[in-house]
Amino acid sequence: MAPDRQANFEFRDEELLASVVADLIGDVRHVAVGNASPIPAAAALLARARGNGRPYVSLLGSQRHTFWTDGGRELFDCAGQGRIDVFFLSGGEIDGEGNVNLVSVGDPDRPAMRFPGSFGSSYLYFVVPKVILFRTEHSKRTLVPKVAFISAPGGSDDNVHRTGGPIALITNRCLFSFDPERRRFQLESVHPGHTLAEVIVNTGFEFERPPDVPETPAPSAETLRLLREVVAPELAEVYPQFAARVFGAGKSA
Amino acid sequence: MPSIARSLDDALGAIADDCVLAVPRESAGVPMAATRALIRRGAKRLHLIALPTSSLQADLLIGAGCVETLETSAVSLGEFGLAPRFTAAILSGSIAMKDATCPALHAAFQASEKGVPFMPLRGLIGTDVLARRPDWTVIDNPFERNAPNAPDPIVLLPAIRPDVALLHAPMADREGNVWIGRQRELVTMAHASERTVVTVEKIHDGNFLQDPALAAGTLPGFYVDSIAVAERGAWPLPLPDHYAWDAEHLKEYAALAATDEGFAQYLDRYVHEKRAA
Numbered sequence: 001m002a003p004d005r006q007a008n009f010e011f012r013d014e015e016l017l018a019s020v021v022a023d024l025i026g027d028v029r030h031v032a033v034g035n036a037s038p039i040p041a042a043a044a045l046l047a048r049a050r051g052n053g054r055p056y057v058s059l060l061g062s063q064r065h066t067f068w069t070d071g072g073r074e075l076f077d078c079a080g081q082g083r084i085d086v087f088f089l090s091g092g093e094i095d096g097e098g099n100v101n102l103v104s105v106g107d108p109d110r111p112a113m114r115f116p117g118s119f120g121s122s123y124l125y126f127v128v129p130k131v132i133l134f135r136t137e138h139s140k141r142t143l144v145p146k147v148a149f150i151s152a153p154g155g156s157d158d159n160v161h162r163t164g165g166p167i168a169l170i171t172n173r174c175l176f177s178f179d180p181e182r183r184r185f186q187l188e189s190v191h192p193g194h195t196l197a198e199v200i201v202n203t204g205f206e207f208e209r210p211p212d213v214p215e216t217p218a219p220s221a222e223t224l225r226l227l228r229e230v231v232a233p234e235l236a237e238v239y240p241q242f243a244a245r246v247f248g249a250g251k252s253a
Numbered sequence: 254m255p256s257i258a259r260s261l262d263d264a265l266g267a268i269a270d271d272c273v274l275a276v277p278r279e280s281a282g283v284p285m286a287a288t289r290a291l292i293r294r295g296a297k298r299l300h301l302i303a304l305p306t307s308s309l310q311a312d313l314l315i316g317a318g319c320v321e322t323l324e325t326s327a328v329s330l331g332e333f334g335l336a337p338r339f340t341a342a343i344l345s346g347s348i349a350m351k352d353a354t355c356p357a358l359h360a361a362f363q364a365s366e367k368g369v370p371f372m373p374l375r376g377l378i379g380t381d382v383l384a385r386r387p388d389w390t391v392i393d394n395p396f397e398r399n400a401p402n403a404p405d406p407i408v409l410l411p412a413i414r415p416d417v418a419l420l421h422a423p424m425a426d427r428e429g430n431v432w433i434g435r436q437r438e439l440v441t442m443a444h445a446s447e448r449t450v451v452t453v454e455k456i457h458d459g460n461f462l463q464d465p466a467l468a469a470g471t472l473p474g475f476y477v478d479s480i481a482v483a484e485r486g487a488w489p490l491p492l493p494d495h496y497a498w499d500a501e502h503l504k505e506y507a508a509l510a511a512t513d514e515g516f517a518q519y520l521d522r523y524v525h526e527k528r529a530a
Contacts, residue, residue, distance in 0.1 A: 035306070036331055061280050063494060071437030072278060072305060073363070076356035080375055102327070103352055104343070108385060114343040116335065117327030119306065122354035122383070123376030151354075153379040159402050160378050240500060241332045 011219055013172060014246045015227055016191060017134070018042040019219035020175055021088075022050065024132055024168050028085035032058040032075060032128075035119055038235065038242035039134060040088035045231040046223065055085070061238045076120060079127045082163060087128040089121050089166075090135055093147045096205025097183045098154020098166040100125065100133070101147035108149055118151035125152035128164040133178075138171035140204040155183045174199045175216055176207060184208055189216040255429035255477040257456065261290050264481035267448050268417050270297040271321075275362075275415035275446055279308035279331070281436045283490045284421040284452045286483035289524045292317040300324065302415055304362060304442055305355035309490060309506060312336040315348060316516050317524070324351040324413075326358060333503045337510040352382055357389075357410050359438070364412035365445035371409045378406055418446035421486045422472070423495055425453045429474030430461045434494060443476040452483040454495070 021043030025031055031044040044057045045065070058075065059065040068074045078084055092115035093101040102121055106112035125131055135142050156162045169176040169185060173194045176185040187209040190196055196213050219227070232247035258264035265287060268274060277283055288310050296319045303311055303325035311328045314320050316338030328339040342348045357374055364372040377383045378391065388411055393404035420439045425431045431451050433439045443449040451472075461471040486492075489499035489506070509515035 035327070036329065038332075069435050069437065071359075071435075071439075071441060072281070073356065073359035073438065073441070076359060080356075103381070108381065110346065111343060114340050116329035117306070117325065117352055118354045118380075118382050119327045120355040122380045123356045123374065126376040150379065150381045156379055159404060159406070161375055161405060161407070239332060 011224055012246055013136075013191075014039055014042065014242075015219055015224060016216065017136070017170055017172070018046055018227060018231075019223045020170055020216060021132060021134070022046040022223075024130075024170075025055070025086050026130075027051070028055050028130070030056040030058070030078075030084050031086040032060075032079070032084045033088060034060050034124075037088050037090070037134075038239040039136070040132065041239060042227065042231050042235055044086075045234050046226055049226045049230045050223075058084075059238055064237055065234065076123060079124055082127070082129075084124075084128050086130045086132065087124050088132050088134055089125065089152065091133070091142070091147075091151070093142060093144045094133055094135060094169065095144050095147045095154075096185060096207065098133070098169075098178055098185070099147045099150050100152040100154075101149045102151040103149040105148045121152040124164070125166070126156070126160075126162050126164055130167045131164060133166055133169040134171070135169070136172045138173040138199070139202050143171070143202070144204040154178070155180060173202065179208075186210075187213055189214045191216045192218060255474050255480055257425070257427075257429070258479050258481040261287060261452065261481045261483055262294065264450055264452070264479040265290055265294070265419075267450050267478055268296065268419065270299075272416040273300040273302065273414075275302045275304060275413075275418040275442050276307065276310055277304055277420050277436070277439055277442060278306045279310070280491055280493060282421045282433065282439060282492055283308075283310050283487050284419050284483070285310060285488055285490055286486040287419055287421070287450070287452050287481075288313060292319060292520070292524050295319075297321075302358070302413060303328070304438055305353070305358040308336065309503065312338045312510065313524070315339050315342045316510060317520060320348055322349040322351065324353060324358075326353045326355045330503060330507055333500075333507040337507065338516060352385065354380075354382055357408075358413070359441070361410045361413040362438075362441050362445040364410070365414045366441055369412065371411050373407045373409055375407065377408045383408060413445065415442075415446040416448065418442040418449045419451075420449070421452045421483065421492065423453065423492065424455050424457045425451065425477075425480045426457045426459055426461050428460050428462070429477050429480060431472040431474070431477055431480065432457070432461050432467055432470055433472050434470045436493060440472050443472050448478040449476055451477055451480045452486040453480060454482075454484055454486065454492070456482060
C-alpha cells in the first residue's frame with residue numbers, strides 16, 4: 001500500500017493481514033508456524049495474546065515460543081498425530097484448486113525460475129486440519145490457473161489418507177475461503193483501499209464470489225495495541241528485520 | 254574414544270571428495286568454520302544432504318564448486334532472500350537436485366538410525382516431489398487390505414546412511430562426548446551416519462554423562478570420530494541458546510553473492526583469508 005494511503009487508515013497492511021489471520025485461526029489448541037512466515041507468526045502470537053495463553057504457539061526458529069525437545073522431526077510427528085490444528089503455507093505459485101508450488105516454474109528439468117523448495121508442505125498439507133495460505137504478492141504471476149510443480153496438492157483422491165488441507169488464502173488485496181468439495185476458492189472480502197475489479201484483474205484463476213463482496217474489517221484498536229505492544233517484541237526474536245520494519249521493534253528484543 | 258584434533262583441517266580428514274555428507278538445518282548448529290575450511294581445501298563432488306533444509310552453508314559450498322548433488326527440502330537465506338548460488342546452479346543445471354520434504358528426510362535418517370531399510374510416511378501422494386523421486390515408492394498399507402477404504406496407499410522412503418555427519422555444538426568433554434542441548438536432530442544425524450565429525454565452541458573439563466541434567470542433551474562419544482575446537486564456529490549463522498545470526502554479514506553476503514564476481518570477492522574476503530577461519 002502506498003504510504004499516502006496508509007496514513008488514512010492508521011494501520012499497516014501487515015497489521016490488517018495479521019488481524020484477519022488471527023480470526024481465521026479461531027479457538028484451537030495448537031498453532032505452528034514454519035520458515036519465512038512473519039505475518040502468520042504475528043497472527044499466531046496475536047491469537048495467543050487475545051486468548052490469554054491459548055493456543056499453544058510453536059514458532060520455528062524461536063527459543064522462546066517452542067516446546068520442542070525432540071529435534072526438527074517433532075513438529076512433523078506432532079502433526080502426523082493430529083496435534084497441530086493450524087499451519088501456514090505460502091507458494092511461489094498457488095492455483096485455483098489450492099495446489100501449491102514451492103519449487104520451480106517451467107520444465108522442472110530446465111526450470112526458468114527456482115524457489116527455495118517444498119519445506120514440509122508435501123506432508124503438512126495432508127495432516128493439519130486448517131492450513132491457511134498466504135501470499136503478499138497478489139498477481140497473475142503468483143495466483144495462476146495451474147501450478148508448474150505440485151509441492152502440495154489442494155485435494156486428494158478419497159482413499160488417500162488426508163485429515164487436513166487448505167481453508168483460506170489471504171493476499172495483500174483480499175481474503176478467499178476454500179471449498180474442499182469443489183476444490184475452488186470463494187472471495188470473502190476485499191481489503192480496505194482495494195477493489196473487486198483489481199482482484200479480478202490480478203487473479204490468474206477463476207473463483208466464486210457473492211453478489212456483494214464485503215470489505216475486510218479493519219483491525220480494532222485493541223488488536224493494534226496487542227500487535228504493537230505484545231506481539232512485536234516477541235516477533236523480533238525470530239524476525240528482527242520484519243519487526244523493525246513494520247513495528248519499529250528493537251533487534252535485541 | 255574420539256580424538257580431539259590438533260587442527261580443524263585434521264578433523265575434516267574424514268570428509269573425502271565424493272562422499273555423502275550430512276549437515277544440519279540453518280539454525281541447529283551449522284559448522285560454518287568447518288565449511289570454510291572444506292572450501293579452502295577444495296573439497297569436490299560432495300553429495301550434500303541438509304537435514305532438512307539449508308541456508309548459507311549449502312549456498313557457499315555450491316558457489317565454491319564443492320557440490321555435485323544436493324538433497325534437501327529447501328535452500329534460502331530466510332529474511333535475507335533467495336540463496337543466490339543455489340538458484341544460479343539449479344538454473345544452469347550445474348548441480349543435481351534431489352528435492353525432498355522435511356519429514357521425509359527426518360524419517361529416512363531415522364530408518365538408518367534403527368537399522369531398517371525404509372520408513373513409511375504419510376502425505377506426498379499426488380505431489381511432483383514424489384513423482385520426481387524414482388528412489389521412493391508407494392505401497393498399499395498391508396494392515397488395511399480389507400478395510401472399507403482400502404487400498405490405503407502410503408509412501409516408503411529408503412534409509413539414508415551418510416558417509417559423514419558434520420555438525421557444530423556448544424561443547425565437548427575430554428571423553429569425546431558432545432553436548433548438543435535440545436538440538437536433537439544432531440543426535441539422529443550422528444546415529445544415522447557412518448562417521449561423525451564435530452566442531453565445538455570449547456572443551457569442558459568433566460564428563461557430561463556423569464551429570465543427569467547434561468546427559469540428556471549429550472551425543473555420546475561412542476558415535477563421534479573426531480572433534481575440533483572452532484570458537485564461534487557457526488558464525489555468521491546462529492548457535493541456538495548461545496549466539497544469534499550476524500544479520501549485517503548475511504545482508505552483505507546476499508548482496509555480494511548475487512553475481513559471480515561478487516561471490517568471488519566474498520570468498521577472497523571471508524573464506525580464503527586465514528584470519529577469517
